[in-house]
Amino acid sequence: MxxxxxxxxxxxxxxxxxxxxxxxxxxxxxxxxxxxxxxxxxxxxxxxxxxxxxxxxxxxxxxxxxxxxxxxxxxxxxxxxxxxxxxxxxxxxxxxxxxxxxxxxxxxxxxxxxxxxxxxxxxxxxxxxxxxxxxxxxxxxxxxxxxxxxxxxxxxxxxxxxxxxxxxxxxxxxxxxxxxxxxxxxxxxxxxxxxxxxxxxxxxxxxxxxxxIHQEIVKPAMKQSDRLQGFHANTQIPKFIGLAKLYELTGKTEYRTAVEFFFDTVTKKRSYAIGGNSIGEHFGPEYQEILGRDTCETCNTYNMLELSEYIFRWNKNADAADYYETALYNHILASQEPVTGAKTYFVSTLPGFYKVYGSFENAFWCCTGTGMENPARYNRFIAKDYDGTIYINLFIPSAITTEDGWKIAIETKFPYEQSAQIKILYEGKNPRSLKIRTPLWTEDARTADGYELKSEKISAGETYSVNLPMNLHTRRTRDRSGNFSILYGPLVLAADMGKRAMPNDTVDNQLVYMNSPAQKISAITADPLTPQGWIEVLDKENLTFATKESAAENGTSYTLKPFYDIHHTRYSVYFNALNPAEDEREAKYESITVDFVEPGRQQSEVEHRFKNEATEMGYIPEVDRSYRKIMSGEGFISYRMKFDNTNKNKIVLTTYGKDAGTIKVYIDDTELSSVTLAGTDGEKLTDTQIEVPAKIIKEKAKSRRTAIMNVKLICEQSQSPRILELRVTK
Ligand SMILES: [Zn+2]
Structure with a gap:
């Protein structure tokens, strides 16, 4: 320490x-x-x-x-x-x-x-x-x-x-x-x-x-293989905290590899909008955000915050701080009853459900224990002093004193104010530089590490100002459910759905309401990508907003508040967007798809014996798709795919509408087609169909109904359009 x-x-x-x-x-x-x-x-x-x-x-x-x-x-x-x-x-x-x-x-x-x-x-x-x-x-x-x-x-x-x-x-x-x-x-x-x-x-x-060190869990992570599905979530996180500490003590890089892989897979593929993970205490399939009453066990986030500190210390990169801020404001702060200090176990993500708190005398849950510790730890990550640099990670008003006597104040009313002053009050013994995190949600340009170097050498009496412009924006789930959350800066906003038929929400047993009814929330018919158009500010000082009546299918206006301010009321932190265009497309492909790969999604790629050279992966929120693109002019992607010998087949290559470039498509090393995309379709999916000659399938399948062949994509330019889906259809 x-x-x-x-x-x-x-x-x-x-x-x-x-x-x-x-x-x-x-x-x-x-x-x-x-x-x-x-x-x-x-x-x-x-x-x-x-x-x-x-x-x-x-x-x-x-x-x-x-x-x-x-x-x-x-x-x-x-x-x-x-x-x-x-x-x-x-x-x-x-x-x-x-x-x-x-x-x-x-x-x-x-x-x-x-x-x-x-x-x-x-x-x-x-x-x-x-x-x-x-x-x-x-x-x-x-x-x-x-x-x-x-x-x-x-x-x-x-x-x-x-x-x-x-x-x-x-x-x-x-x-x-x-x-x-x-x-x-x-x-x-x-x-x-x-x-x-x-x-x-x-x-x-x-x-x-x-x-x-539990080999069953740690070994796959050392090989960067995600085998977490179906495992009890909070059992695994502390194993990686131990491993993180062991890396710092022994320098064994395989420990660090495993920890970083675990952190990435949990934060990027297995977390909800509020920064929590797990449903029924377990990890589900990657990228799925299954909404439920028993999601986001609070202990898990307590442990993930601790793990974030190691990731930050090793990389000095804002990624860990971005996660930390999300989880601290939207899960940890939101998990304590503001008057009694009672703690939550699960935090529900099911629309129209409520928070369930533990009774003081009889609810000695795991999350009651970590819940006792959480408020004492709010100060831990605000600023970090490493290797001659003071990093300002979070905009929480506080006074920081370093080991050698620097005293720095963070003055702000954030999130009720959109700026902060960092004041250097006393000088310490050794020189320091100052770096301040540029939050992702400000939409300001970020340096490679996500921190702005404010000064190479700070002195007493100086003040550094930071602008923190907060905007309404949305975060879509990556599971095609059409679900999304509304955020203001880093704050997840919840719809306050009232107290109708609410039972006493302070209980001895965390499971008593697991079958109790939730209240339905209306679907949002407005465009989820432009919430500024259908959400109005009701009270700027208390950060209260309302959705316009015209935005919801049933004409309801919902009051929105920071999730940490939602207590003893039904709420929703997820909304559902009606998306007829997407539904139509899904229906069209459903009956004719022979095989289907989602590039950039581990499970789908592993199932199709994915091979690649020089590719990059990522996610495009506008179309809610993961992607892989081929880099360097020498890269390739290949998947083993199934073809139907009883029918004509097509390969459907789905790319992002804004991306231009040429991709060559091979089947078992025979060039089938060269696809050139103009990049003029906008923020949409572009489907390109490629006929597969029946002869090729017949030769491979012989008398069998199906043939398995390698579909290989090559790009001879410096980078290919982003590839979102690859499908074989009848
Ligand atoms: Zn717990």
Whole structure:
């Protein structure tokens, strides 16, 4: 942890939420949170355990989150009560710790069984217990945070003993048995041992961290292969945080490759508009944004933000900051009830549903735990001080002090104001340059790294101004559903759909409303690409907007607010665009398509044994398509495709209407056609049909009904038109 300090400005958007979060944590009774650990250690509890998950087999996990939250609050706010409570918990744990070092909310039974090498395991149970490593991981992490963020030395001694218990316990397990044990969700066990190695430099902890690398998940990522579909999302993210820490400690590049690949695939292919991921806690197919009540588990985004910090530190590129800003404003800030500080588990993306918050006494969910920590961490990424440069990442009003004494203020009311002043208040010991992120949503030109170099050498007394022009814009999903979200600058706007037939939304069990009705939202008939034309400002100061009646199919006007301001009401963060032209095209192709490839989409390409040389991929929002284009004049793309021997066949090459150029089409190394596109079709799909001689198919298929042949596209110019679809039709 760097000694940089960032303090939020009083009464600002994030500071108010941070204060609510601190009050929530201070209301919790440490003796009640400690009770499961006392009972497991054979001691009398000083108070009754809390309800819900704290009375189930995962009990004790909240104590770890509580320690991490208190530590982070001490670090970010200096709150004395938080420090007092934290020190009390650490002193209690010192007394509770077993002679062998074990501390947990359940007895060490499941671990003792696992350590013999002869144990039962599945994804969520180990030796018949519910995720025991996951649960104790939180206690490890809490103690490490107490040491690194508040210098509590006892915490380090306790966690070292606890770590030695695990090192000794697993000493006789074979690698095969160890990996089998990792089948069951185990939280950030790799990360805590990596942290301990970082702190102590004791090799036994490094060895242990590397034993905790879960090969089943990490190996494909090292080969940049996405096998995440169907896996429990929040189980996987901490594995990559551990790996990220291990890369920093060991310099092993395969770790970094895996982490960067994972981060990219989750943020670019598996995230919703608000920056969250998962449905029913699992990763679905890539590019799908299936709307549901149980999307966007809040823990996942807590973990993705932590992972973003590593990605940023390695690349010093605004990509990580763009994601961070989206997820922080639209998921994390939006996930805490503003008065009580209650936390969400899932954040629904289903139109007309509502947020469901946890009750204070009985909802000790995973997301309640990470939810305790979130507000304490709002300050973490605002500014970063690396290698002689101060990076301003987020426009959150705050005061930053570097380790060597620079003091910088970010003064702004953003997002309620469209500019910020960066003031250099005190000079530190060593010189610094200043870089400020140019957000993507300003539509201003960006440098290669997305940061503007404001000064090579800053001095006290200087002020740097930043313009932050916010516009209404939309983000379309990439799943052809016609769904889109409306944003103002980085803020996702939600339609406030009223409270009709809303139940009490503060609950013990996160699943109680999973079959409760949602309210339908009208389709938008206006053009989703030009929201400025059909959304009006109602209240500029509170960022309230309204859609025009003429924009919706049923003539309703919807009030739009930043999603973080939506509480205790039905809402929608997704809208559906009626698109008759697209529907017609789909219908036309549906009955005649023999085979179909979507260039730039991994699953589709893998299924068609994709080969390429010198190509680039990307996404065109105007037509909601991924693409691949051929570069350098020597590149090619090829796919294995199916042809129908009972019919005449055509190849349909779909390109972007604005792109000009020539593409040569080959089948099994025979040139079939040279397609020249004028690029005059505008922001639309251009379909070019190429006849496939029956003779070619017949020769290949012989007496079979189908033939499989290589379709190869070549471009002899410096770059080809962007190729969006490739289809074989009857
Ligand atoms: Zn959770």
């Amino acid at each position: 760097s000694a940089q300090k960032t303090v939020l400005e009083e009464n600002s958007l994030f500071q108010k939420s941070q204060k609510t979060g601190l009050e929530y944590v201070l209301r919790l009774d440490p003796d009640r949170l400690l009770a499961p650990c006392r009972i497991a250690a054979g001691k009398r509890p000083k108070a009754a355990t809390y309800g819900g998950w704290e009375s189930m087999q995962i009990q004790g996990h909240s104590l770890g989150h509580y320690m991490s939250a208190l530590s982070a609050f001490v670090n970010s706010t200096g709150n004395a009560q938080a420090k007092e409570k934290l020190d009390y918990v650490v002193s209690e744990l010192k007394e509770i710790q077993c002679a062998d070092g074990y501390i947990g909310g359940v007895p060490s039974v499941p671990f003792d069984t696992a350590f013999t090498g002869n144990f039962e395991v599945d994804r969520f149970s180990l030796a018949k217990y519910w995720v025991p490593w996951y649960s104790v991981h939180k206690i490890y992490a809490g103690l490490i945070d107490a040491y690194t963020l508040t210098q509590n030395k006892d915490a380090l001694e306790i966690v070292k003993k606890m770590a030695d218990w695990a090192v000794n316990g697993t000493a006789n397990m074979t690698e095969e048995q160890f990996q089998k044990m990792l089948t069951c969700e185990h939280g950030g066990m790799c990360k805590v041992f990596a942290d301990l190695y970082g702190i102590t430099k004791d090799e036994k902890y490094l060895k242990m961290a590397e034993r905790f």
